[in-house]
Amino acid sequence: MAEKWDHYNARNLVDDVVQLLEQRGTTPDRERMKSTKREQLEAAQKLLSSIGIVPTLAPEDSLDLDGHMDYNRRVHGD
């Protein structure tokens, strides 16, 4: 049987969770958030994967527009 994995923009997850909590009467204090944006993104990706949703990103957040430098550094040894 085919798997049913939907996908979701990981960058939106924290904002959407905050909004949902607020709608349910809980008020997260964004001023006291201790995690960085990167940490939030990593956590969002892990959460999405753990519940069977493929984490995705918009092209501008995902594509390497620097000439694939990460790839070149890693794979080519530049």
Place this chain on the structure above:
Amino acid sequence: MKHIHSGKVRDLYELDGDILLVASDRVSVYDVSLPTPVPDKGALLTQLSAWWFDKLGSIVPNHVISTEDVPAEFARRAIRCKPLKMVQVECIARGYLAGLGLREYQRDGTVSGVSLPPGLVEGSRLPEPIFTPTTKISDTGHDEFMTFDEVANDVGRETAERLRDLTIEIYAKGAEHAATTGIIIADTKLEFGFDSDGVLTLGDEVLTSDSSRFWPADDWEPGRPQHAFDKQFVRDWSLTTGWDKTPPGPEMPENIVQSTRERYIEVYERITGLKWS
């Protein structure tokens, strides 16, 4: 047209709901973008990528809408694309042993968890192409190799298998064709995303010398570092300047610019069989 993001080499715009991926003539080596552009580089890589997208269309859908319907200022160096929801796995296929893969092999006899036979050396051709995905974001903040099972944990086994099979098939087809033109494609990186119908789709650029490693076949010699087909002039020249490989990069002299441009043209003409004009 709305500007979304600029990198060191390419720029991204939104145009009537589509994405415009624009390549510049900037060249980067050793992680640094050099101040001197190479004329037509952006157009050459864009047209090469477009040619590959067309050739590979029977294997996988791609994000290309048009290479013609773009603003005049970006003519020949832009692709109008469908916006995709990008999968957070860099899909890399390798047919040869080099770079960090070589280091892992020398240490563990594997690359990304894939066991390889003993006796391989730098630049060796692998018995068959292997899938060596990497994360885009990791706990350490750096891209890292992933095993296939880790990819499956992130995106589901079915999508992981599709990513692996497509990556290997695209690489194999590309490398086979390039080999007939005297160019070795040692490895390549592909990016996939889901389109608005949820279809897994090939995005970004494909089988260019920025997103792949091209070697001249007549110079291939396992057991030593191989020479890049196009950027080798720049790399070799930059090492003669005393530059410490940190920004800012040095200005390129005209003869190096022209030699590099000629190599990009040669790659385009050899692979596509078309005349660059």
